[in-house]
Amino acid sequence: MSFKDLHLIKPLLKAVAASGYAEPTLVQQRTIPFVLDKKDVIVSAQTGTGKTAAFALPILQQLYDKQDAPKKGKKIRALIISPTRELAIQIQQNFKTYAEFTNLKSLVVFGGASIEPQIDMLKNGVDILVATPGRLLDLHKQDYINLDYVETFVLDEADLMLAMGFIDDVKKIDRLCPEKKQTLLFSATIPYKIEELANTILKDPERIDVTPTKSVAKDVSQVLYYVPKQSKIELCLHLMRNTIEGNVLIFRRTKYGVDKLEETLSKNGFAVNSIHGDKPQSERQNALNKFKNGYVKILIATDVAARGIDINELDNVLNFDMPNVAETYIHRIGRTGRAGNTGKAYAMCSADEKSYVKTIQNAINVQIPVETEHPYPLDPKAQPVVHKRQGSKYKKGRKSEASKKKKKRWY
Template sequence: MSFKDLHLIKPIQKAVAASGYVEPTLVQQRSIPLILEGKDVIVSAQTGTGKTAAFALPILQKLYDKQDAPKKGKKIRALIISPTRELAIQIQKNFKTYAEFTNLTSLVVFGGSSIEPQIDVLKKGVDILVATPGRLLDLHKQDYINLDFIETFVLDEADLMLAMGFIDDVKKIERLCPQEKQTLLFSATIPFKIEELANTLLKDPERIDVTPTKSVAKNVNQTLYYVPKQNKIELCLHLMRNTIEGNVLIFRRTRNGVDKLEETLLKNGFSVNSIHGDKPQSERQTALNKFKNGYVKILIATDVAARGIDINELDNVLNFDMPGIPETYVHRIGRTGRAGHTGNAYSLCSADEKNYVKKIEQAINVQIPVVTDHPYPLDPKAEPVVHKRQGSKYKKGRKSEASKKKKKRWY
């Protein structure tokens, strides 16, 4: 999915592209369409999932048509409340970046700094205000802030707001805004108190949960490499030589694939063993013992053969072929990062496996970080290679030349 698919307008797409973002994150894919529709939304997402853009982009789009200030100056139409000044500054910085090709203006106000410069900007008028609760109420009391024109009200890091004792201030601020407005609540977790707050502030909200599912191992660093199918072996060798340290369990889809890769790695001087369904049990057990005891650093396996493999100190898992079933992916990467250790899961994805990645990410609620800096990148526009089966050279239903000439046969 691209930002264009989210129906964002050209100036915003341009700003996003200039920031270096190519694909929207899961939280953006799920939140932006609902916010553009004007719905109230509760989003449960960790920091670092791209949630600021998830509300900033649709807010800018909704304000874009009314961006030219009336004669009396701009009115604050979007208000974002943040618990700490650092977060508030970061949010406003994002708004500034995404509004680069529009005339929309934003301001951040927070305590612990001089109030005068903030008042000067407020007098001129802004479209979007990012604020910490205390300073906002202070400026409102002094009549420098008018919240009568708020169309979108955002509560960011609501659980942190609760922990810092700001909930009463938040309720007060919400009451100062018009009744008819869109309210968006973002929180890393949704404890009971936040649930209660949401019930009082939001009208019939849509819920979006992009916290990682519990089944995904927390101690596993996941990375994804997009690579043309024909270059997978080269990329695998490149990773083995330059990136992967320690032992590695490599998964392949077929027995033939296991044998092929084992042969290549042996030719390239790696100590490697393999297990699959065609090998006798004794051979499989020997290969596994060698791997467990560190005599062999690389073990290649199919999913069936890998069932029941339990290695406490497995450093890496490499998905040479992406599994078509998300549970299989979870099962594979769960082999590493056990017993307090940190593990790595590398996945090689060709054009025909992109749909598998999409399914996996939706199932585990995690966007797998993509590594683009490698020698065999996949063209983003690359289409899956379709191998057409060769038909028979004889056309069906046609008589042979011999029968046409009605030649008498010898039999």
Template sequence: MSFKDLPLNKPLLRAVAESGYTEPTLIQQRCIPHIIEKKDVVASAQTGTGKTAAFALPILQLLFDKQDAPKRGKKIRALVVSPTRELAVQINENFKTYAKHTNLRSTVIFGGTSIEPQIDVLKKGVDILIATPGRLLDLHKQDYVNLDYIETLVLDEADLMLDMGFIDDVKKIERLCPEDRQTLLFSATIPYKVEQLANSILKEPIRVDVTPSKSVATAINQVLYYVPKRNKMELCLHLLRNTVKGNILIFRRTKFGVDKLEKTLQKNGYKVDSIHGDKNQSDRQTALNKFKNGYVKILIATDVAARGIDINELDSVINFDMPNVPDTYVHRIGRTGRAGNVGTAYSLCSADEKSYVKTIQESINIQIPVEENHPYPLDPKAKPIVHKKKGSKYKKGRKGEGSKKKKKRWY
């Protein structure tokens, strides 16, 4: 999916493209269409999943038609409440980045700093206000903030807001906003208190959950490399030389693939062994013992052969071929990051494996970080290579000359 598949207008898409983003993250894919339809949303997502854009872009889209009010005539139509000053500043920077090709204005207000400059900006008129709860109520009391025209209210990091004791302030702010507004609640976790808050202030909310599923250990760093199929071997060698260290388990889909990779790595001076279905049990055990005892640093395996292997001291897993089943991916990478150690899973994905990655990400609820800085990048427009079977060179249903003339044959 690309941002162009989302119901966003050209000025916003242009700003997104200029920021260097091409594909929306899971939370963006799931939230943006619902928010544009003016539905209430409760979303649970960790920081770093792109959730600010998940509410900033649709809010800018919804306000786009009202952007040309004269500056002093601008009313605050969207309010984002954030628990800390740092988060509030960051959210405002995001809004400014995405709104640069529009006339929509945003500002941020927070405590612990001079109130006068904030009042000056508010007097000039803004469309979107990002605020911490205390300073917002303070300025509202002084009549510098009017919340009568709020169309969308966002409560960001709701669990942190409640932990910091802002529950009463949040409820007060919510009561000051119009009843027919849209409310969006974002939280890293949804404990009972957040659930209660959501039930009391949201109307039939859509629930979006992109917290990592329990099946993936948090002690595993995941990295994704997009690479043309023909360059996978070179990229693998490049990673082994420069990036991947320690004990490494490499997965390939076929026995033929395992043998081919093993020979290539041996030629390049690596101590390597392999296990797959064509090897008998004693050969497999020997290979495994060599690996466990540190005689070889790299073990190459197929999924079937790797079942039941118990290796605790594993630093890295490389998915040379992407699995087409999400559970297989979880099993593979779950072999690292055990017993309190942190491990890394590197995945090499060619054009024809992109659909596997999409299924895996949806299943484990994690957007796998992509590493673009490598020597063999895949063209984003590259299509999977399709090998067509060559049929007969003769046309189907061809009749011989003899049968056409209905000659009697000699046999």
């Protein structure tokens, strides 16, 4: 199938060709016809499947007939909500690319950046607005955004929206838009809460599932290292010096863990950057750009910050911390081995993470090969360290003030 078979107009076909895409992906083949028919849609698809174009191209086509509206008269007719700044920026860049041969105008607004330039651009008029929930509601409250003309409402990465606590904001934004509109919901997974949300804001939606949540790309080779938790950083340094070649995306569970590992690698002479939610937007974008352009070979990230990062040629993924959800592991390592390239996925597992490995292997129906020849092996019989609850802050033999007072009762 070609993009022409999807009945896209010539300006969009020209833009797609200029971007180097020859054939639509499965999610694009299945989604675009329904969106062009103005039906509500729920799509379950992973990052990297081409889902942004699956809604961007048909939205642009639907708006194209009114593209000659003067810039000052443009109204927001398509609204895309994204949970993170990086995702929002990436989506708007896609819209800008595909709209190159039209007069349709898109804009992205997000928190963590100055609001004044965003207000100035909104005043010039915009057809398509991509936004994070908080900044959108803030701008609407200040009367800089009017959602009365929205024809298509898109929720991207809905499960991440749920995880970040944005569902109430999403419902509020939905109520600010006209009741009669097309709603598209995209999510890597469809947990119960997302199903509940879909039943609330979508009308008789078409359901599309193109997510092989239980499989791993055949071009990704996996290897597992059992290692004591306290030796993980040493093993990471060993792998970086002796085993891992090319660029690598390292996943850590917490923001503190990201910062700690970045500091250690940097002190050991590695050029490294990191991204997580507490870093300023400009810093995060700069780190991502340096990694994409090859100036830095190591990028450390949390799952939330990395969601939506699209890197065409990623050589390696390193799971410094094992995820406790199988789908998260699949999403992580699915970022490498794309577009005909091979990739390598490394995982380090401590004693307290053994059950996670079992869950992952059951889900993907594959036994991940274990590498035992390394300097920091874990005793196969090792059990998770259970830290005893600390007692009173007072030293042994020293009575608390409360205890002393208790004894000074007068009868």
